[in-house]
Amino acid sequence: MKKFNEKLSKFCKEKNNRLCLGLDVDNSKLKNSSLKYLEDYIVDIIDNTIDLCPIYKVNFAFYERFGSDGFKILEKINSIINGRAISIADAKRGDIGNSSKFYADAIFNFLEFDSITVSPYMGLDSIEPFIQYKDKGIFVLCLTSNKGSEDFQMKISNNKEIYKYVIDMAIKNNYNNNLGLVIGATNKKYLKEIKSLSGNLPWLMPGVGFQGGDLKESISIGEKNGIAIINVSRGILNAGNRTINDIRKATKIYTEQIRAVL
Amino acid sequence: MKKFNEKLSKFCKEKNNRLCLGLDVDNSKLKNSSLKYLEDYIVDIIDNTIDLCPIYKVNFAFYERFGSDGFKILEKINSIINGRAISIADAKRGDIGNSSKFYADAIFNFLEFDSITVSPYMGLDSIEPFIQYKDKGIFVLCLTSNKGSEDFQMKISNNKEIYKYVIDMAIKNNYNNNLGLVIGATNKKYLKEIKSLSGNLPWLMPGVGFQGGDLKESISIGEKNGIAIINVSRGILNAGNRTINDIRKATKIYTEQIRAVL
Numbered sequence: 001m002k003k004f005n006e007k008l009s010k011f012c013k014e015k016n017n018r019l020c021l022g023l024d025v026d027n028s029k030l031k032n033s034s035l036k037y038l039e040d041y042i043v044d045i046i047d048n049t050i051d052l053c054p055i056y057k058v059n060f061a062f063y064e065r066f067g068s069d070g071f072k073i074l075e076k077i078n079s080i081i082n083g084r085a086i087s088i089a090d091a092k093r094g095d096i097g098n099s100s101k102f103y104a105d106a107i108f109n110f111l112e113f114d115s116i117t118v119s120p121y122m123g124l125d126s127i128e129p130f131i132q133y134k135d136k137g138i139f140v141l142c143l144t145s146n147k148g149s150e151d152f153q154m155k156i157s158n159n160k161e162i163y164k165y166v167i168d169m170a171i172k173n174n175y176n177n178n179l180g181l182v183i184g185a186t187n188k189k190y191l192k193e194i195k196s197l198s199g200n201l202p203w204l205m206p207g208v209g210f211q212g213g214d215l216k217e218s219i220s221i222g223e224k225n226g227i228a229i230i231n232v233s234r235g236i237l238n239a240g241n242r243t244i245n246d247i248r249k250a251t252k253i254y255t256e257q258i259r260a261v262l
Numbered sequence: 263m264k265k266f267n268e269k270l271s272k273f274c275k276e277k278n279n280r281l282c283l284g285l286d287v288d289n290s291k292l293k294n295s296s297l298k299y300l301e302d303y304i305v306d307i308i309d310n311t312i313d314l315c316p317i318y319k320v321n322f323a324f325y326e327r328f329g330s331d332g333f334k335i336l337e338k339i340n341s342i343i344n345g346r347a348i349s350i351a352d353a354k355r356g357d358i359g360n361s362s363k364f365y366a367d368a369i370f371n372f373l374e375f376d377s378i379t380v381s382p383y384m385g386l387d388s389i390e391p392f393i394q395y396k397d398k399g400i401f402v403l404c405l406t407s408n409k410g411s412e413d414f415q416m417k418i419s420n421n422k423e424i425y426k427y428v429i430d431m432a433i434k435n436n437y438n439n440n441l442g443l444v445i446g447a448t449n450k451k452y453l454k455e456i457k458s459l460s461g462n463l464p465w466l467m468p469g470v471g472f473q474g475g476d477l478k479e480s481i482s483i484g485e486k487n488g489i490a491i492i493n494v495s496r497g498i499l500n501a502g503n504r505t506i507n508d509i510r511k512a513t514k515i516y517t518e519q520i521r522a523v524l
Contacts, residue, residue: 166414206358
């Protein structure tokens with residue numbers, strides 16, 4: 001059984017790409033807002049981009065708002081991808097051990113996602129149940145792409161920002177080679193330092209495009225000693241008239257931009 | 263339209279109780295592990311304790327592990343409670359604004375919960391979309407009951423623990439009188455100080471019983487200037503042979519213990 005970070009690296013290298021397509025489809029912007037249409041649309045997006053994309057990320061908020069019907073779509077995502085790419089459940093879970101165990105069961109076993117995003121606020125014991133799944137990946141929120149990242153993540157304790165303690169925890173607990181970090185591409189001036197601290201942990205980088213992160217810089221710094229995954233959601237999903245053709249074209253453009261830096 | 267914290271206080275005072283029954287039922291421990299049985303069991307628990315309980319809390323991990331079928335039970339919880347008590351979605355969500363908006367929509371509009379637990383790691387802008395629902399409540403993770411609370415929450419920045427910055431943020435943004443704090447009852451030696459800092463924000467207190475928190479102390483400190491909600495899950499759900507009668511008896515015992523301190 002391959003460890004998650006090896007699998008991630010394999011997909012990225014085979015497809016010569018680091019693009020993570022965020023399947024955060026806002027159905028109210030589609031010509032038909034029904035969930036059946038949304039599901040077919042997602043099937044089409046995946047099937048028409050999977051030769052290029054090594055990774056797909058699903059933000060659970062976009063599906064949970066439809067309750068169990070939204071969850072039914074989440075249940076299908078991994079059979080659509082069908083082992084052709086890595087999937088990330090962008091669910092930002094985190095609870096005491098007992099409950100985190102059940103979240104891990106939900107995301108990894110029941111929904112069959114390859115990986116998850118988790119929040120570190122409750123500490124290591126809230127993340128440990130996920131780490132025990134050796135072939136599954138855990139991207140820990142570290143320095144995020146939003147303005148609120150300043151509120152707690154950037155607070156300095158003993159000459160060191162809180163998010164750097166998250167890096168330490170991830171490095172120390174990467175015994176199953178399945179931990180990664182969420183590093184917002186918007187944090188341009190900190191990327192080099194974070195790279196020097198985070199060893200070979202893969203980065204999941206949101207914030208390129210719409211939020212102002214720089215693709216070229218993110219890749220060139222992020223790819224030192226490790227994989228840097230560039231997440232793009234709105235930048236691709238809102239392309240042109242949102243036809244599958246428009247989405248494929250945008251995916252190709254991002255792919256070419258990434259390949260030019262690799 | 264009553265603001266959430268007023269509604270919470272009203273239910274607690276009318277029932278002369280501060281007990282929050284955590285509906286974290288582990289179906290594998292029931293004599294029938296089917297979801298239909300689980301749902302009926304929950305209906306029975308609620309109907310047979312609601313004369314006593316002002317609040318019910320549902321930990322989403324226990325339901326999400328059944329995927330959409332688990333979500334179907336979550337969809338029914340609030341029609342079972344039917345306005346007879348306050349409901350808390352213990353979902354610990356938190357994402358960038360755009361996504362948090364959808365989580366708020368999911369929990370407050372679609373699932374009709376009265377309140378939610380959120381993680382503050384991503385900062386104020388990740389919580390703001392929830393605050394905009396004036397009649398709904400937001401319990402922000404502050405100092406939690408697990409061992410991992412030491413890892414980041416207790417880090418000291420500028421002579422002040424990180425969790426105290428969370429208190430500051432909640433106080434400052436309680437303009438809709440709908441914010442509260444999650445304060446683990448296990449943190450005995452800090453409770454008095456937290457009370458002095460947190461004004462009249464209500465506390466949601468897990469950790470009594472199984473995890474070692476003291477009920478009497480939690481109530482007597484927590485109830486100064488505000489409401490202190492005592493969450494009990496396993497301590498009630500695992501009572502006796504887990505019959506509805508056993509559960510009602512345990513609920514009564516906790517209720518009496520709480521009333522003795524009020």
